[in-house]
Amino acid sequence: MGVLPAPIEELLNTALVAELTVVDDRGRPVTHPLIPLYDGERIYLTSSVLFSRKLEHIKDNGKVSLSISDPNAVKVERFRRATIQGDAIVDDADLHSGWERVLPIWRQKEPAIDFFLGKRVALPLFFERGVIEIRPRRAFLWADGRTDVAPQVFELVGAGR
Amino acid sequence: MTAPTELLGRIEGNFTHAVIAFLDHEGYPMSVATGFTIVPERGVVVLDAVAGAEASPPLDREVNVVFSHIRPQPGIGYDERRYISLWGTLHKTDGHLELVPERTQHWDEQEMSFFEFSERGVPQARRYMDRLSAETGTSVRPRLSTGWLFLRATRLPFLSATFVPVALGVAVAALDGHWHWALAILTLIAASCVHLGLNVANDVFDTLSGADAANVNPTQFSGGSRVILYGLLSLRQMVALMLGFYAVGAGIGLYLAISRGFWPLFGIGLAGLFISVFYTAPPFRFVHRGIGEICVFLGFGPIMTIGAYFVQAKAWSWEAIYASLPVAILIALVLYVNEVPDRPGDAKAGKRTLPVRWTKPTVIAVYAGSAATAFALILIGAITGAIARPTIIALAAIPLALPVYRGLQEFYESPYQLMPRMGKGVQLHMATGLLLVVGYVIAIIASHNITNPPFFLR
Numbered sequence: 043m044g045v046l047p048a049p050i051e052e053l054l055n056t057a058l059v060a061e062l063t064v065v066d067d068r069g070r071p072v073t074h075p076l077i078p079l080y081d082g083e084r085i086y087l088t089s090s091v092l093f094s095r096k097l098e099h100i101k102d103n104g105k106v107s108l109s110i111s112d113p114n115a116v117k118v119e120r121f122r123r124a125t126i127q128g129d130a131i132v133d134d135a136d137l138h139s140g141w142e143r144v145l146p147i148w149r150q151k152e153p154a155i156d157f158f159l160g161k162r163v164a165l166p167l168f169f170e171r172g173v174i175e176i177r178p179r180r181a182f183l184w185a186d187g188r189t190d191v192a193p194q195v196f197e198l199v200g201a202g203r
Numbered sequence: 204m205t206a207p208t209e210l211l212g213r214i215e216g217n218f219t220h221a222v223i224a225f226l227d228h229e230g231y232p233m234s235v236a237t238g239f240t241i242v243p244e245r246g247v248v249v250l251d252a253v254a255g256a257e258a259s260p261p262l263d264r265e266v267n268v269v270f271s272h273i274r275p276q277p278g279i280g281y282d283e284r285r286y287i288s289l290w291g292t293l294h295k296t297d298g299h300l301e302l303v304p305e306r307t308q309h310w311d312e313q314e315m316s317f318f319e320f321s322e323r324g325v326p327q328a329r330r331y332m333d334r335l336s337a338e339t340g341t342s343v344r345p346r347l348s349t350g351w352l353f354l355r356a357t358r359l360p361f362l363s364a365t366f367v368p369v370a371l372g373v374a375v376a377a378l379d380g381h382w383h384w385a386l387a388i389l390t391l392i393a394a395s396c397v398h399l400g401l402n403v404a405n406d407v408f409d410t411l412s413g414a415d416a417a418n419v420n421p422t423q424f425s426g427g428s429r430v431i432l433y434g435l436l437s438l439r440q441m442v443a444l445m446l447g448f449y450a451v452g453a454g455i456g457l458y459l460a461i462s463r464g465f466w467p468l469f470g471i472g473l474a475g476l477f478i479s480v481f482y483t484a485p486p487f488r489f490v491h492r493g494i495g496e497i498c499v500f501l502g503f504g505p506i507m508t509i510g511a512y513f514v515q516a517k518a519w520s521w522e523a524i525y526a527s528l529p530v531a532i533l534i535a536l537v538l539y540v541n542e543v544p545d546r547p548g549d550a551k552a553g554k555r556t557l558p559v560r561w562t563k564p565t566v567i568a569v570y571a572g573s574a575a576t577a578f579a580l581i582l583i584g585a586i587t588g589a590i591a592r593p594t595i596i597a598l599a600a601i602p603l604a605l606p607v608y609r610g611l612q613e614f615y616e617s618p619y620q621l622m623p624r625m626g627k628g629v630q631l632h633m634a635t636g637l638l639l640v641v642g643y644v645i646a647i648i649a650s651h652n653i654t655n656p657p658f659f660l661r
Contacts, residue, residue, distance in 0.1 A: 058281050059273050063224040063232035071224040071232045075271040075286050091345075092324030094331040105229075111222050111236035115273055115281070125258075127231045134335060138346045152280030163351040164423065167328045167433050168321055170345045182235075182258060189237050192255030 044082035047196050050110075050124045050181050054080040058115040058151055062087055062174070063107045064099040064130075072099065078108060079147040085126065085176040086144045090168045097132045097172045106130045106176060113187065123184040125193075126176070134172035141171040207289070207304040208246045213311075214287060215241045218270035221250055223293075223300075225266040227257065235260070239270075248289065250300040260300065262293050268302055285311035316619045322419040329434055344434045356430045356444065358402045363629065364503050364534050365398040366391065367636030368527055372511025374643035375523040378591060378650065381516040386463070389455055390514045394475075394507050396452030401479040401502075403445040406431060408483035409552075410438060412491075418548025420618040424625040425541040426548070449476065464517050471510040478502045491554045495542075496535040504531020525580070526590045526639060529597070532577040533632040536570060540607060540628045544618030567611045574604045577635070585642075592659050593649075594642030603631040 044051050054060075060078040063071050074096050079086040085108060089097055100106065109125045110116060133140060148155055162169050182193040224234040235258045238251040248268060253259050260266050267290050274283035289304035310320055328345075335343040347355065354360070373387045409415040410431045418426045430436045436444075453476060460468035478498045481487035489498045508527035512520050542549065542556040543566065550559045558566050578601055585595035610624025649660035 058275055059271060061222045061224070061234055061269055061271060063234045063267065065226065065230070065232060069226070070265050070290065071226055071234075071267040073222060073224045073234065073267050073269040073288060075269075075273075075284075090321075090324070091328040091331045092321050094327055097331065098334070103230075105231045107224070107232040107234045109222050109224075109234035109236060111220060111234075112271065112273070113219060114275060117275075123236050125234050127227075127233065137332070137335075137343065153278060154276075154280045163347060163355055165321065166345050166347055166355075166435060167325065170328070170332075180231075182255075184236075187236075189235050189253045189258065190251060193258055195257060 044080070045198060046080075046126070046178055046181055047183060049122055049185070050126065050183055050196075051080065051082075052118055053110045053116055053122065053124050054078055054085065056117045056151075057110045057112075059112055060087075060115075061109040061111060062096065063109070064096050065103040065105055066095075066099050067102060072096070077148065077151055078110070079144050079151070081147065085128070085178065086147070087174040087176070088141045088144060088148070088171045089174060091137060091170045091172070092167050094172065097134065097174070100130045100132050100174060104130045106174075108176060121187045123187045123189065125182045126178045127180045128176040128178040130174050130176045132172050132174055137170040137172060141173050144173060207307055208243060210287060210289075210307050210309060211241050211243050211246060211248065211304070214239075214248070214270055217285065218272050218287070220270075221248070222269045222271070223250060223253070223260045223266055224269065225260045225264070233258065233260075246303060248302045248304070249296075250293070250302060252298050252300060260293055262295060264292065265290055265305075266293055266302070268304075283313070284317075285309075285313070318421075318619060319419050322421060325416075325432060332434060347435060352430070352435060356403065356406070356428050356436055356441065357399045357448075358428055359399070361402065361629075362395055362398060363633045363636075364537070365394045365507065367530050367534075367633060367640070368503055368507035369394050369511040370640045371526055371530060371636060371643070372508035372523050373515055374640045374647070375508070375520060375526055375590075376512045376515035378643055378647050379516055379520065379522075383515055386459065386514050387511070389459060390511045393452050393455035393459065393472075394510070396448045396455070397475055397479050398503075400445050400448035400452060401482055402428070403441055403448060404480060405483045407438065407441050407445055408485070408488070410441075412483075412488075412552050412554070414545075414548055414552035414554050417551040418545055420544050420548070422541075422544055422618055422622040422625065424537075424622065424629065425545050425618075449480070452476070459514050463514050467513055467519070468510065471506055471513065475502055475506045475510065478506070490556060493555050493557050493560055495556060496539050499538045500531045500535040503534040504528060522590060525584055526594070526643075529577040529580050530632060530636045530639065532573050532580075533628075533635055536573055536577075536607075537625075537628045537632055539566075539570065539573075540611065540621075540625055543611065543615060544621055544625075563611075563615050567608070567615075570611060571608055574608070574631075578604075581635075581639070588658075588661070590639075591643050591646035592661055593645035594639045596642050596645075597635050597638035600631055600634040600638055603627055603634055607631065 063073045076087045181196040221239040240249040271286040273281040287309040290306040456472040504527040512523035584590035614620040649656040
């Protein structure tokens with residue numbers, strides 16, 4: 043049992059893509075589709091240095107949200123949607139191999155990653171990656187995916203600490 | 204940036220839902236999915252209203268509306284990645300929310316390959332690592348293992364371009380009764396060093412001219428090694444590597460010249476070195492002037508073959524020169540085809556290669572004509588006895604030319620679809636060259652084992 047409600051955990055564990063929203067240097071929301079990875083406590087996303095503006099934004103302002111919204115990208119019995127707000131940090135202490143700690147979870151969702159990793163010589167910068175770690179603070183669940191109905195709200199302050 | 208109205212036209216039918224992202228009263232981003240309709244003639248996105256105080260987007264400040272799509276591929280991951288991101292202020296109308304986009308950002312991997320998308324991110328990657336270096340006080344650079352880095356920096360697999368003409372020169376000499384295996388190996392090492400020096404020099408000078416940075420469509424056959432551009436090696440390290448290769452190549456070349464005939468081999472070596480260095484280096488920069496193909500033709504054809512022949516035989520040979528012509532044409536065509544995807548970057552950097560100067564029909568016609576000439580030379584040479592007759596087997600490589608020709612016709616504007624055909628061009632050169640060598644080996648075996656070999660084995 044993790045820090046998030048079970049229906050949201052199930053979404054996180056199967057979602058192939060989620061929308062990460064960060065705050066840019068002018069205080070505006072910027073959203074990036076990424077693969078969410080979850081270990082029961084924190085949510086992890088990785089980003090290549092090639093697309094590292096989001097890492098810079100998070101370093102300046104760690105407030106983020108993650109939305110799981112795409113019915114094509116999740117495999118759950120009853121479709122639902124969720125958004126998780128949280129505080130994020132960037133781990134870029136070892137861009138070369140630090141992110142490999144989340145590779146086992148990543149591999150479960152995208153087995154082809156091992157093939158691409160084998161071609162590292164062809165894509166060296168793609169595999170220089172930072173890890174975004176999100177500590178959830180609040181979660182919203184739309185039980186049947188309909189957002190014209192108010193969501194269930196879960197306060198998670200203290201979760202994942 | 205695409206005009207919003209044009210971009211809006213691409214949304215309907217390509218995405219199932221929208222995600223509205225905004226900042227809540229605590230400054231946290233909030234994102235919520237909803238349905239949408241596009242009204243392209245008004246340049247408006249109409250979004251379904253969202254329920255719940257915390258999930259309802261504000262009307263008084265900028266929001267980000269994102270459309271994102273993937274297609275899951277079970278057991279692999281996903282493909283068909285695309286997204287469109289719009290920014291603007293929402294207006295409430297008839298229970299809906301309307302957005303007139305003020306800023307946009309998008310990517311569709313079917314329009315722009317992931318490789319190009321990544322290449323366009325290289326400056327950001329360098330900025331990020333530079334900033335991290337400044338923050339941590341240590342140099343943060345991308346890494347590859349030494350072996351992979353050496354392979355990448357030198358473009359080692361392209362040494363086939365050197366192996367073929369050297370082997371051919373040695374084979375022609377062997378048929379003439381001259382065979383010194385140690386000298387053959389030394390010749391191959393010297394020629395390989397000059398070739399690797401050229402590859403590294405190419406990167407050094409293409410970095411300095413801006414050609415590599417301007418090229419966002421590199422392939423495994425074109426666009427350089429990019430080790431400097433990516434920060435894997437510094438310019439200084441690459442210059443040192445270049446000088447090292449040239450020094451070893453020149454040193455062995457000098458030894459061979461002293462021991463096998465100074466002035467002829469010194470002249471051949473000097474010509475090869477001159478072409479190699481000034482291929483991309485100022486002041487001549489041959490490849491910038493549209494004569495890169497001629498340089499490659501000479502350097503990886505007659506110069507290497509006659510050089511290898513002379514080292515073995517201490518004499519000149521018209522046959523060696525003739526035998527080198529087909530492989531010289533085919534290696535020049537490898538460069539020629541590889542320059543096709545580099546056109547935009549080369550043009551920006553003032554590198555006026557033939558594909559930059561010529562139209563698509565001209566480029567393709569010249570390819571076909573040149574490839575046909577290469578095989579006509581083999582046919583005529585083998586029939587007339589200008590080269591060993593068994594070399595006619597090299598005509599078996601002709602079918603490899605067809606995919607390259609068709610690839611140019613079909614994928615002239617699609618670098619990554621052209622890439623496998625570029626690989627076929629490399630195979631065409633290698634297969635033709637090796638079959639020519641095999642032809643000579645057959646002739647050598649026949650001459651040693653049959654007292655009076657039939658004409659087709661001579």
